[in-house]
Amino acid sequence: MERRRVLILIEGQTVNGLLYVRAAQRLGLHPITLSADPARYDYISAERLHAICVDTNNLDALIHECSRLGAIDGIAGITGALDSVYGIVSKLCRHFNLPGPNPVSIERCYDKFAQRELLARAGIPVPFFRMATSAAEVESSAAEIGLPVILKPFMGSGSSGVRLCRDVEELAEHTAYLLGGKHLWRSSPRILVEEFAQGPFYGAEMMGNEVIGIGAADFGPPPHFVFREWTLPAVLTDDEHERIADLSLSCLRALDLGWGPANIEFRWTKCGPVVIEVNPRLGGAPDPQLIRLAYGVDLITEHIKLVIGEKCDLRRKHSHTAAARMLVPDHDGILDWIGGVTRATAVPGIAEVKMYIKPETPIVRKGDDRDYIGHVIAASPNPGRTGEMLQRAVNVIEWSITPFPRSSSCG
Template sequence: MARKALILVEGHRGNGPLYIQAAQRLGLHPITLSSDPAQYDYIAAKGIEAIRVDTDNLDALILECSRIRTTYDIAGVTGFAVNNEPLSATVGKLCLYFDLPGPNSASIERCCDKFVQRQILAKAGVPMPLYRVAANATEVEGSAAEIGLPVVLKPVMGSGSRGVRLCRDADELTEHSSFLLGGRYLWRCPPRVLVEQFAEGPHYVAEIMEGEVIGITAGYFGPLPHFAFRGMTFPAPLADDEYRRIADVSRSCLRALGLGWGPTCIEFRWTKRGPVVIEVNPRLAGAPDPQLIQLACGVDLITEHIKLVTGKKCDLRRRHSHTAAARFLRPDRDGILEWIDTSRAAAVSGVNEIRLYVRPTTPLTSKGEDSDCIGRVIAASPNLAQTEAILQRAVDLVDWCIKPIPTGGKERSAPLHPHQSRGRVRSDLRKH
């Protein structure tokens, strides 16, 4: 009898290793298909089978999966849309071709284009910020004038806060539209920019599986004008009515976009008029959301997702009620990471995980994106106050040293004492 394989299209530095581990626990052999398997360090570190293939090419993926089927029984196919949201639609088409459970590719494609998504949600009466789409700097300027500053500029396709920025005045608008449309931003589609009204207020994410709202995560951003996460907490500290309103709007989004199979995460801002939708993502939220949910209520969304893609029923029953939270370690300046010490933080009782994304000697350059962070700390306890106290203590005990980057024999800035370049996580994480 052929061994059962789980095909993973591309990888993910956060969720990727978790899918590998969950697949192996379920008795499946994970195989990663990637245009560049070497970009995912966990694949080589764990000795995971990986095959180089053009993942933008559906025919190439079909051919490779057909070859794999001569050795393995393909139990399911799923993937990761990192820097490439349309990849989720490709996975849906691949599942359909091989008659395997998977998402509706047409619904996925409607979500991947943020402008099309907005149009569909607007017709359904879903509360959203005002928006326009622009293909050049003149259209950006005109759209911003119609909406009124400040506005948020973002590519119509993409993830991880790449290319997303708040523009508070005309100079910032000109600067960022030039960055996006002037040849410096790497587009995977014809350049188009979504111009959005700035929805000011706390940020929340509805975590959904099979149309059921598992819970809501609170997210906390770093300094504007960027939208890079500093931390997140699950469950969010919401009143019952606030939770219900977010859940109700979430279900409206699913109906309008034709979603419901598998995972979805919907981002909100709580404004003066209540919850408004920022974005519907037809996929599981990236790490650490799945870990926080499992720590807080005992639901392992990654394992349950794999069950779905392999034709089994998922189990979404809560097993306990705790509060879990994460804080991201972000450098306070550009430079070269000389060393980082997490040993004292790891010894703090209640810390569940400390994970580093970069190694010493790594150059650090801030882009205002989620990819800027150098690691994360996760903790859980029976209540919010205790969890936040654990996290703050742990983060305060993380030390690192960032050296200035030499430029032609000179350094960009004066040498720093190690503790002068220590990271700090904001502690003003208050409920709205």
Template sequence: MARRALILLEGLPRGNGLLYVQAAQRLGLHPITMSTDPAQYDYLAAERSEAIRVNTENLDALIHECSRMRATYDIAGITGFSGADESVYATVGKLCRHFDLPGPSPTSIERCCDKFTQRQLLAEAGIPIPAYRLAANAGDVESAAADIGLPVILKPAVGSGSSGVRLCRDVDELAEHTTYLLGGKHIWRSSPRMLVEEFAQGPFYSADIMGNEVIGICTADFGPPPHFLYRECTHPAPLTDDEHRRIADVSLSCLQALGLGWGPTNIEFRWTPRGPVVIEVNPRLAGGTGPRLVQLAYGVDPITEHIKLVIGDEWNLRKRHSHTATARILYPERDGILDWIDGDSRAAAVSGVAEVKLFVEPKTPIVRKADYRDRIGHVIAASPSLAQSEAILQRAVDFISWSITPFPNLRG
């Protein structure tokens, strides 16, 4: 009898690929990662997990490889483990349709990945969103910002992980970021299309959903503007029953408007004087520490339950406990060469700390990109109460330190 395999399509080197591999193995599956460059996932060798080099942007090549594998394996399911690239899931959906496997609607995923199309569909459904305009050039950006009123958010219409997203507080910042996006520094996969959006101000919340069920709602703080880098995330968010219900109701309306509702979705909000305003709908699991926080807070492992859904097994989102889990994301304060970084073992030894991860080694060059790639580590703590979890987290983070020597000024 052929061994049951789970195909994992591409992702991020610092994403949740390892958790998918481990969860698949626990479920008795043989995980096979398909990647343009498998070497970027260092855990594959450590886990002795199979990988196949293939151009993951070429659907025909992926179909060919999966067809070839069916001679050896029973392919139980296909999914992506990306934490911040929804386009992977559109490809996953197409592969699942081709091989008649459970999977998301590729059309719905593609509509959702285009932030302008997503905004249009949400607006048509009467869902509260920020004011927005589409722009293709500097003139469009300038007139859109004048219509909406500064400050505005300027970002690519297609993209993820906060890449190219910036708060523009005045005309100089707007011009500077427009030049950045259009001047060759930002990589466009297609012709440049930008969104100019009203800056919706208020507390940030994020709903984690599987199928049509809201598993939990977290809150997050960001580092200093003009960029949007997650600094701290907490599950569950301290909400009243009414606030929780309102966010959950809007979340389910988003799924309906966008044709989602199969598999994981992550929806970001700002709580404004209008109530919950939708910032973005991501047709995937939350990236980074998100799945781990959900597991620690509620006893539900969203990655395992996602895999069960993918392979057609019965899944279970029943909460097993109610704790507060909180994460601090670590960022470098400057560009340069990382001389040293330590304290992680002492941080991990603090009672109540669930995870400490450092992503960089000494002598690594640090060049900040103002997006998810800037993360150099994280610490996660969990306990029965918010105050206790925050205290544990701070105690652990205080143990971690590093030194960065700035690059030499070569201008003389």
């Protein structure tokens, strides 16, 4: 029997996971997902995909499983779509001598304090920052920087645990949350206290040392940072685009990145562009979808090509405007029903309407990307037309959430 060319996917991802699977299949690969809990990804059972249960935090266990699979089939490459596994993915690639990012650079980049120090040392503009491990250190760091400040865990993604603290009460409240056992830490608690860089938000999508696209985003209301809308390309002057592109490449050099995808976040302040964060992996949904609709470049497919040692094609096929609206509930409770999805999908120019959850699901907002219940994506050659179509589709989607019953006590 002919040996298959296997692509190992470490864990999956709610939206982009299936896109990786399908892209791998189109490239003639057999995708196998290694996950601590394959059942958490609905598409694996729905599509009857090959998945194996293994502790994905245990490098030795992963090496053993990959070695076993490699003895049966040929492993063409190893990758993953989640922040939390990309460090271990890089170590697996190095162990099996497969194409992949530098493990040292990836680990260093995921430590937000270490990343900030490297960027600042290279002369790259970043918000003023301090590291704190106690409430007293948080308080003194905030006093030194000046309120408002942002508190965030030194590791993590999706804005989990990130909050704007506008006064001493909010500062004390969020410090107590982060240090009081409610936030899940993967190591000893360390908090990044940083200046609140104010201004429009932009994100650069990179592949290798090439800027593929620069998008603009809006957030929901503070104190959290939950993305509400993405538009690509961002409306920028030639000079603004060049400054962000040059700064993006400087970030890669400072962090010793440059292999594969990266996603770099900026705020354009009164002093110009300031780097908020460098993510050494592909941007999460809907970033790859927007790049494909705007430019005809499939970053997921091109990433897999790099992973298996092939040359990727990043040439733009066209130039459109693509935009996405994230659907976010305004209160907690039980999701009763969702309506209007079929009508929204039928709106001209709508590329995708996707709901992440089903009726009868409990809604408990976290103030991060776990709050999303779906998204709508539109694209057209005209920026204004894209925005109009997106709003038209969003307007016909409805849902009902019954609030949780309030606990009562009798005196």
